Amino acid sequence: MFTRADLGKDERLDLMEFTLVLEHLGLSWTRAETQDRFEKADANLDGFISYAEYRAILEAQGWV
Incomplete structure (x- = not known):
């Protein structure tokens, strides 16, 4: 999901890309x-949200 949302292919999510993940x-x-x-x-x-920060969100929510 992170890779698909990373529209800029810069290995980080901006607010718009983060919003796409949530949706x-x-x-x-x-x-x-x-x-x-x-x-x-x-x-x-x-x-920006790096992959490590993204992963921490998922773990905090119990999604992984």
Whole structure:
């Protein structure tokens, strides 16, 4: 899923790509909720979600 959502093929997700992942997972969060979770997941505060950060989200939610 991460690779498919990584439209820029730069091995990281921006907010729009992260939103696509959520939609694929069937999650319908508000824009504010999505932004909040994106910022919390962005552990190194670079404005992107790396694969490691993505994996941490999935593990925290019990999805892996």
